């Protein structure tokens with residue numbers, strides 16, 4: 001089956017399609033992870049994005065639902081150098097994509113396209129599976145809204161609140177597109193979780209009598225998460241407030257700080273961060289926006305920085321009891337190096 005990937009700059013790449021016939025358009029991003037392709041594809045933070053893997057062979061160990069970070073694939077499509085036709089376990093990613101109406105393209109020179117993305121910055125792109133009409137793909141890429149103009153959070157946040165009961169601390173989770181392993185890491189500490197939709201009112205959250213607030217990862221521009229920013233503003237100073245990825249960005253915005261769109265972001269499971277104590281951790285990441293460290297108000301400490309580009313990877317405010325990280329301590333996929341101490345510290349901070 002034919003497929004074509006068109007870019008907003010006019011280039012198009014013809015490859016081989018897998019999955020279903022159809023088309024989608026959004027931002028083309030690359031991830032440097034070598035494994036964990038299903039964890040990434042099912043991460044709701046990839047909504048609105050076509051996910052390109054730099055690792056040249058995707059699908060080696062098939063598709064196992066246990067790895068999913070949400071019930072379905074959220075990335076708009078998968079862009080690969082080669083997809084494995086003889087995986088060590090079934091179903092293959094090809095069969096899974098076909099059965100579930102998902103879009104994929106292989107045979108793409110992902111190395112070249114990644115270098116281009118790094119040089120030009122993230123581009124809008126369109127994938128058409130079942131056609132090699134490059135001009136049409138370019139037209140579609142140019143027609144799609146910039147990610148900062150898209151409302152993606154409402155698409156992936158829960159519609160109704162729900163409980164994951166536990167005997168420990170009561171944590172209200174503001175769901176902007178939660179990854180399953182965030183809930184698992186909190187539950188591992190015994191937490192009693194009440195998951196709220198992205199637009200839950202503070203009064204609704206308060207009726208659960210939470211002992212802490214946790215703001216999750218999520219897709220798109222954090223500035224669009226206006227209800228979550230308002231909720232964070234409401235709770236910071238009253239209760240401990242924690243965040244991961246978009247949660248980190250929301251807390252910064254709630255405190256009066258700024259976020260900005262990065263040139264091409266950090267995605268992968270080999271991203272080095274440095275803690276203020278000098279320790280380096282290898283982390284899983286997936287973000288295209290970042291917190292401007294200089295914009296953070298007094299009382300905030302940038303606790304983690306990215307070793308590659310010096311960007312903010314986490315901050316805390318001990319007076320207000322805020323602790324956030326931009327990377328993913330829950331991993332999945334990726335290294336577990338930070339799981340224990342980050343989630344333990346969050347849990348310890350709850351009175």
Ligand SMILES: NC(=O)CC[C@H](N)C(=O)O
Pocket residue numbers: 045216217218219220221222244245246247286287288289290
């Ligand atoms: N994983 C996330 O929460 C990502 C946050 C935001 N969508 C970004 O790209 O920066």
